[in-house]
Amino acid sequence: MIFKIIVKMNKNIFGYLLTSLFLLVFANSCQKEEHVPGIPEGSSAYITKVLDFMPAIGQFTNKLPVYTEGDNQESMNQKVLAAIGNNKRGMISLGGFGGYVVVGFDHTIPNVKGKRDFRVIANALYSAANPDSNAPEGGSCEPGVIMVAYDANKNGVPDDNEWYEIAGSAHEDPAKELWYQKAVDAGNDVNVYYDYEITYHRPLAEPESQDQWATYIRWEDNKGNSGYKVKNGFHKQSYYPLWATGDKLTFKGTRLPQNGVDESGAGSYYVLYKFRYGYADNETNSKDESAIDISWAVNKKRQKVNLPGVDFIKIYSGVNQENGWLGECSTEITGIEDLHVLGVSIETRSEQ
Secondary structure (H helix, E strand, O other), X not given: OHHHHHHHOOOOHHHHHHHHHHHHHHHHHHHHHHOOOOOOOOOOOEOOEEEEEEOOOOOOOOEOOEOOOOOOHHHHHHHHHHHHHHHOOOOEEOOOXXXXXXXXXXXXXXXXXXXXXXXXEOOOEEOOOOOOOOOOOEEEOOOEEEEEEOOOOOOOOOOHHHEEEEOOHHHHOHHHOOOHHHXXXXXXXOOOEEEEEEEXXXXXXXXXXXXXXXXXXXXEEOOOOEEEEOOOOOOOOOOOOOOOOOOEEEEEEEEOOOOEXXXXXXXXXXXXXXXXXXXXXXXXXOOHHHEEOHHHEEOOOOOEOOOOEEEEEEEEEOOOOEOHHHOEOOOEEOEEEEHHXXXXXXXXXXXX
């Protein structure tokens, strides 16, 4: 019928061009819509699968979740799913820098223009008694870097070339963090390293006395730094993931600025300050800045990419820092939720 109309209008050049232009715009519009995945009816808003889990060294490693002798990678993945999948709201710890979890969903979380698309549920909280009453928001904010993958070839797994990183506030400019000068004054390393690599060595034995805590697990990075992950008196189990094979673990990724500051000046009150946006376990769950816009994803050259949605999410601990008696900065996760399935509408950041 459309073609008949066009034929009848072939003597009217203006009408023909107008009709052709309409059809072209309509076709392009439909094509774009086809690339935005819909949400199937009955989809879960929550994690439905765990593909991998390997925490780094940490005081909650082998505790969140609990390792039992004989556990392997598959059984630990299942324990993680039982803890944080399907809105169970349990908790897992990723340990120090690099420790990670990879999860999936029963549908593609769509990238809705101008909106935030998912929220990482964690246990970040604000300090109730910071000695510096004029300090910016902070307390126990242990940021995890977020990576996302769209299953473009529909093979059901995240391929290496499908991963992109969410560029949070420190990715853009760490000097804009409200606590930046505090961290500089405290002697923290406030650089962002996009090519960071750290290796942890399996301890030959567990410490037999408190005198051995300070030299518990040896580590070195690719920036010329080295040291030990210390043990404390609160957690007696091994801090090295016991189901891991080999004598060392190496993690790579973006290392964020060290955000922990001893506000007491005497080692008694550490505050881990909040980054402005874009990370896991960085903002309280009720605040908009705990929600993520898929449009913040960037490639390895830190160039923005346009993903129709995401099928898989990876989170890894983003800071390498010891904070006195508090121990290592370690990202904890209790769940992830698709905001669109839940009907939650949160605008994206205007500066993005």
